[in-house]
Amino acid sequence: MPCRKRMRPMLVNATSAAAPRPLVFAGFRASSWAFALRVWLAMMLALYVSFWLELESASSSALTVAVLALPTRGQGMEKAGYRLLATAIGVVASIAIAGVFSQTDGLLLAVLGIWVGLCVYVAGMLDGNRAYAAALCCITVALVAIQQIDTPLQVFPAGVARGAAIGIGVLAVAFVNEVLAAPDYHPLLASRIEALHRRVKTLAQGAEGNCAADAAGLLHDIAALRPEIASLVTESSIGTARTAAARSALVDLVSAFSLGRMLAALPDTSPDAAGLTAMSRSWLRTEISRKSARVCSSLDALHEGTRPYHAWRAPLYRSRRIAAEAAARGAISFTLIALFFVLTGWPATELCLSLVAAIIGLSSISPAPRNFALVAVMAMPIACALAGMLKYLVFNGVSEFQLLAIGLAPAVIGLALLISLPNPMLSSLGRLVLVFMIAVLVPTNPQSYDPEVFLATSLFACLSAVLVFAAQMLLPPLSGERRGRLLLGEARRELSRLDGGRARSLAPEEAAFRDAARIEQILTANGAAPLDGRIAAEAMRCFGQAETLRRCRAELDRLRQGPLAGAAQDAREALAERNGDAILAAAAALRQTAARSGLSADAAIALLIPASHAFAPLQPSGRGEQP
Incomplete structure (x- = not known):
């Protein structure tokens, strides 16, 4: 590694030429097989403990393992912590919603739709597992409050049972990862x-x-x-x-x-x-x-594992408008689907609404919500087919836990291997199939083998995914190009508000990272499609101009006192005018003043020169980019 040559040069040179090739079996690396084995063992351990404790929601522990199926120890434990926190918040919200609105059918559905929209909005303002926690608050209310919509007194026991099962799943994942030495990230x-x-x-x-x-x-x-x-x-x-x-x-x-x-x-x-x-x-x-x-x-x-020289913050940029539009679409989609089920009067609508809320919540943290809904539509029938084969062809009426573990092994290990693939499409499909398969199979002690219940569950599960996708078509999310233009417009407005006198809470380095996060969102919103060259050029132009303005202002602020204060003020005024020639003249004047005073202003002068070019008039370019 180039940054550590002074510490271990011989080791790097000795190993770079003879790096061992990774072990491969059946097309998958040994690390993928180890990961899949850990997932299966953790799931079996969670189910065994849940059955032994006779929990009512034992399948939730297996679902937790499927959700926390991540290749490294730190990633799984971080997500586990947010899952526990979101579950607690969702249970409290379920109790509050069911306690206040349980006797008002129409109002209850409206409140649930508002809660879905609120969770989608919060998820849109966060990233990583924090966004997942916001989406899980929506899913928890769906699994607790909606499924107990006709029996509100059972909301609290159902919430406690779900929390206990999730806790067991988290402990099972932590134990297996520790015993089998899951790799660090x-x-x-x-x-x-x-x-x-x-x-x-x-x-x-x-x-x-x-x-x-x-x-x-x-x-x-x-x-x-x-x-x-x-x-x-x-x-x-x-x-x-x-x-x-x-x-x-x-x-x-x-x-x-x-x-x-x-x-x-x-x-x-x-x-x-x-x-x-x-x-x-x-x-x-x-x-x-x-x-x-x-x-x-x-x-x-x-x-x-030591502290760095300086603990920088890495702030996140999020667009409130984009998050609000996504929240409105999520709330309206859930309400329309709930109204559809109310009008049809079909049975098992609680299960459908729970899955609808879950898919809407998970799609809200996906860069492309419509693509996620499409993957869910493909994954649900596969999951139902796998669950049916396991229940009626593999298990076929058995109730022994050993046979359950052996029967689940091929499906769980195979899907975990699919999750470990670098292809994001296949990995996402494998994860959804694993989660949906456990949700449809619902492992219990003793195992239920009622074919009518299973067929109804499978039918309505597939219908839920189709309805969410149909809602995405009826109320399409913002296109990647539209989101990119909205983010670019926000960058322009923020650039126009930058001035030379107002203090900022972020250092120039931290503000630059925040702008980089916005560019990352512009490119992520576009998905796999190539980014418009004009949008990229304009985004990078705004990034460069904002960075030079902040750096120049920070250096000029250091010259507020002393003989260079007047020349520094002239430079700040030139920056406020966004005039390249004026900025260049101010840099020359500052250099002359510093030379006469015998003081150094090299940093400010050196940064004013790129600023003068950054705010120079654009010249025509064949590629549509800044030359």
């Missing part, structure tokens, strides 16, 4: 950050093209790691220090990236300001090297 995360560091250094050295789409893609890859570093907290006793180190490395990566873009944008020749440009280029190179060294220091701290 921080080595993989460190290797990914090191790969991004190499890409950023390549950009800074000018060896990589300055295409806006490529630059936006690099920012996307950096900001996309933000939700993953939170899992390091639960990985070990030094997880908090490792999380801070990883966060600082990401923030400094974005900072080095932005400085590299400034350096690349400087013209090779500038007759009017040759000295200023050369000075700026030298300072930027020095600063990039300093940021690169800090990234290496943070990576060393990540490996060793």
Whole structure:
């Protein structure tokens, strides 16, 4: 690893040439087989304990294991913690909703729709497992309050039973991961950050093209790691220090990236300001090297589990408008589907509404809600078919737990292997099929073999997925291009509000990471489709202008007192005008004033030069990007 050569150079050189090839069996790596085995063992342990304790909601423990089926220990435990928290909140909300609105059928459905919308909104304002927790609050109310809609007095016992089963599932996952030594996530995360560091250094050295789409893609890859570093907290006793180190490395990566873009944008020749440009280029190179060294220091701290040199914050950007529109669509979709079931008067509507709320909640944390609904439509029949084959062909009336464990092994291990695949489509399909299969199978002690109940459950489960997809077609979510343009408009408005006098709570490095998170959302919203070059160019232009403004303001604020205060104020006014020529003239004046005073203002001057180019009038370009 390049950032740790001083600590172990011989080891790296010795192992790089003779790295062992991973063991592969039946097309899957040994690590995938170990992961699948852990999932099956944890699920069987959870079911055994639930049966032994005679819990009413024993299948919820198996569902918990299926949901927490993640390849590393830290990822699973972090998600488990949020699952327990969201379950507690959902149970309390279920008791409140059922206690107040249990006697008002129409109003109760409306309140449930509002709760679904509220959970979708909160999920839209968060990321990672925090967003999953918000979605799970919606799912918990669906599984507790809706399924007990005709017996409100059973809401509290049902909630307690579900909480107990989830707790057993969490403990089973933790126990199996500990006994079988599930891998830690921080080595993989460190290797990914090191790969991004190499890409950023390549950009800074000018060896990589300055295409806006490529630059936006690099920012996307950096900001996309933000939700993953939170899992390091639960990985070990030094997880908090490792999380801070990883966060600082990401923030400094974005900072080095932005400085590299400034350096690349400087013209090779500038007759009017040759000295200023050369000075700026030298300072930027020095600063990039300093940021690169800090990234290496943070990576060393990540490996060793120590605190970084500086604990940066990595703020998240979220659009309230996009979250509110998604919440409105979720609430309306749930209410329309509930009204449909009320008008039809079909039986087992509680199960359908529960699954509808679950699919809406999970789709809200997906980058493409319609694609998720489509995958759910495909996964549900497969899950029902697998559950039917297990129940009536494999188990065929048996009640012994040993036979249940043996019968579930091929399906659970096979689907877990599918989850371990790098293909996101197949991995998502495998996870949904595993969860839906357990939900339809409903392992109990003793096992029920009523074919009419199973057929009705399967039919209404498939119908629920189809209705959610139909609601997505009737009320389509924002397209990727529309979401990208909304985020770009918010970036423009935020840029126009940046001024030179108002204090900010975020350091320039932290604000730059927040802007990078917005670009990551623009690219994620577009899915697999290529990003419009004009949107990418405009997004990167806004990113560069905001970054230069914040950095210039921070450096000029340090010159508020003393002989350079007047020249610094003139520079701030030029920045407020967004006039490239005026900014360049202010930089020249500041340099002359500093020379006469015998003081140094190199940082402010060096940053004003890229700012003058960032706010220069755009020249026509064949690719539609900033030249």
